[in-house]
Amino acid sequence: MNILYASSEAHPLIKTGGLADVAGSLPVAIKKLGHDIRLLLPAYHEVLAKCSDLKEVAQLNLPTAQYPVKILQGKLPNSQVTLWLVDYPAAFNRPGNPYMTLQGEPWPDNPHRFTLLARAAVELSQNRAGLNWQADIVHCNDWQTALTPALLSLEPLRPATLFTIHNLAYQGIYKKETFDALALPTDLWHPQGVEFHKQLNMIKGGIAYADIITTVSPTYAREIQGSEYGNGLEGMLRHRSERLFGILNGVDYHEWNPEKDRYLVKRYSASRFEDKAENKRALQKESGLPIRDKTPLIGLIARLVDQKGIDLLLNALPHLIKQDVQLVILGSGEQHYEQQLLQWQQWHPEKISVTIGYDESLAHRIEGSSDMFLMPSRFEPCGLNQLYSLKYGTVPIVRRAGGLADTVIEASKQNIENRTATGIVFDHADTHAICWALDRAITLYHQPEGWQQLCKSGMAQVFDWKVCAEQYLALYKKAEGFRG
Ligand code: ADP
Ligand code: GLC
Numbered sequence: 351m352n353i354l355y356a357s358s359e360a361h362p363l364i365k366t367g368g369l370a371d372v373a374g375s376l377p378v379a380i381k382k383l384g385h386d387i388r389l390l391l392p393a394y395h396e397v398l399a400k401c402s403d404l405k406e407v408a409q410l411n412l413p414t415a416q417y418p419v420k421i422l423q424g425k426l427p428n429s430q431v432t433l434w435l436v437d438y439p440a441a442f443n444r445p446g447n448p449y450m451t452l453q454g455e456p457w458p459d460n461p462h463r464f465t466l467l468a469r470a471a472v473e474l475s476q477n478r479a480g481l482n483w484q485a486d487i488v489h490c491n492d493w494q495t496a497l498t499p500a501l502l503s504l505e506p507l508r509p510a511t512l513f514t515i516h517n518l519a520y521q522g523i524y525k526k527e528t529f530d531a532l533a534l535p536t537d538l539w540h541p542q543g544v545e546f547h548k549q550l551n552m553i554k555g556g557i558a559y560a561d562i563i564t565t566v567s568p569t570y571a572r573e574i575q576g577s578e579y580g581n582g583l584e585g586m587l588r589h590r591s592e593r594l595f596g597i598l599n600g601v602d603y604h605e606w607n608p609e610k611d612r613y614l615v616k617r618y619s620a621s622r623f624e625d626k627a628e629n630k631r632a633l634q635k636e637s638g639l640p641i642r643d644k645t646p647l648i649g650l651i652a653r654l655v656d657q658k659g660i661d662l663l664l665n666a667l668p669h670l671i672k673q674d675v676q677l678v679i680l681g682s683g684e685q686h687y688e689q690q691l692l693q694w695q696q697w698h699p700e701k702i703s704v705t706i707g708y709d710e711s712l713a714h715r716i717e718g719s720s721d722m723f724l725m726p727s728r729f730e731p732c733g734l735n736q737l738y739s740l741k742y743g744t745v746p747i748v749r750r751a752g753g754l755a756d757t758v759i760e761a762s763k764q765n766i767e768n769r770t771a772t773g774i775v776f777d778h779a780d781t782h783a784i785c786w787a788l789d790r791a792i793t794l795y796h797q798p799e800g801w802q803q804l805c806k807s808g809m810a811q812v813f814d815w816k817v818c819a820e821q822y823l824a825l826y827k828k829a830e831g832f833r834g
Contacts, residue, residue, distance in 0.1 A: 351826060353380065353387040354485040354509070356471040358448055358464065358494035360389060361605075362427055363397045366447055367653055368599070368734045369491060369516045372566070375602045378429045379819035388483075389426055390474065392442040392467055393435035400427070404435065408479040412469045413533045414462060416440070419470060421479060436470045454685070461524045464552070465532050468497035475502070475509050485509040487826045490560070493522030493553040500538050500555030510829035512822070513556030515565040517731055518574050518581050519657060522552030546582070557586055561829035563594045564822075566732035567753030571596030579729055593832065595825060598756060599732045600815035606717070606738045613714035620809045623743060623802065626718070633719035637703035639676050646795045647676045648788075649720030649744065651713050651735055654683030654691070659726035659749060664690055665781040666726075670788055671698055678720060679704045680712055717742045722774075722791050726784050730754045736773070737813050743805035746773035747791050749783075757813070761794060761804060772808040 361374035475485035618625035732753030
């Protein structure tokens with residue numbers, strides 16, 4: 351099959367969160383199954399700096415663009431996947447993150463920037479760029495590329511479309527004037543289209559028009575059909591539920607593997623699990639914490655936003671801090687969370703280490719050194735860090751939501767006895783529940799035999815991208831059937 355995979359980020363070129371991990375791995379797995387998949391990304395400043403051997407292969411004249419949009423071709427690093435970059439410097443070649451200014455505000459021209467990306471996907475997929483390549487399937491991800499299925503729906507002959515929701519909390523909502531300024535076809539403007547309470551809602555372009563919709567776990571696929579997690583789109587998702595599927599993400603075990611991890615001071619495996627202790631000591635030293643082998647070390651890496659339940663952690667700290675524990679936190683996001691966490695570090699520097707920022711290598715060291723990993727998310731479409739934690743024998747403590755519910759097996763008495771347990775799972779998003787989970791993890795930690803079993807059962811779990819790729823290919827076929 352010829353597949354165009356459009357995303358606003360992909361590891362190792364540009365990353366703000368899990369979407370990048372997925373977009374950097376799934377196309378590679380699909381390519382390995384023998385399909386011609388091409389990855390489409392914006393030519394951000396950072397991406398251009400990381401790519402060598404790019405060549406200009408096409409120019410597109412797109413509505414609202416002041417000058418031709420160039421398509422640059424290269425390869426996704428360490429893979430055979432063809433990379434196409436949408437090069438329009440006024441939109442993409444600027445410092446800062448793909449979505450936000452250095453001050454943390456969304457770029458005011460985001461709707462224009464990502465409509466360019468969506469339109470470039472339409473032209474490339476329809477063999478209108480002079481590249482002699484026609485897509486059978488266009489696979490789009492999140493609101494930034496969601497207008498592509500909407501625009502393609504207006505074409506007489508078109509590829510089938512699949513739209514993946516990685517996070518329904520971000521929808522790309524703008525004023526009606528923006529819809530007009532973007533010169534989008536008026537046929538799309540109605541409540542079953544991209545109109546949402548008189549505003550433009552970009553993610554609706556994917557949800558309303560794609561032949562197939564997926565999200566990144568079966569539980570989240572159910573959750574978003576209800577009002578608590580549907581963000582106002584639950585009705586439309588229920589209406590299209592026969593087209594909606596949940597496929598769990600995989601893990602790139604070349605990147606996230608304690609046996610090969612280049613960022614660890616000591617590599618280890620399930621059979622050499624005792625070697626992990628050396629990493630723990632190194633991280634304690636690096637983080638300015640006292641070196642203590644028998645004190646449970648809890649890691650947390652996240653965007654510091656409401657979704658991740660940072661408020662639950664803050665509420666649990668007064669209780670947690672009374673115990674013999676250490677916490678290593680890495681993240682960035684909302685300022686009030688950053689400041690409160692830094693404040694806690696100042697109060698208890700011997701127990702809490704906080705790093706504000708984005709640090710790939712520290713993220714690996716936290717995974718490979720902590721005894722447990724905390725993800726108290728209020729909602730979590732899939733979540734990748736709990737999957738990485740399992741592989742590193744770092745017991746996840748998670749809230750039963752979305753992909754966390756689907757991937758971590760609760761350490762109930764029965765699951766411990768039959769050796770299937772892989773982590774601690776709590777239900778309610780409240781202080782009592784998170785404290786219960788943390789206490790339980792600490793109690794289990796002090797029972798070394800049972801704890802080791804828990805770590806090793808986690809390490810034996812496999813979330814293979816090849817299996818996911820096969821599932822997506824089956825859905826691509828189904829999408830072709832739905833297109834008719
Ligand atoms: P989300 O996509 O909602 O942020 P995921 O769990 O799916 O959550 O993926 C987050 C990814 O981003 C993981 O690979 C995680 O290690 C990484 N990450 C998040 N914050 C940071 C940070 N501050 N530094 C380094 N990596 C981070
Ligand atoms: C989103 C979700 C996260 C998911 C990731 C990759 O950012 O918040 O749960 O793992 O996308 O699909």
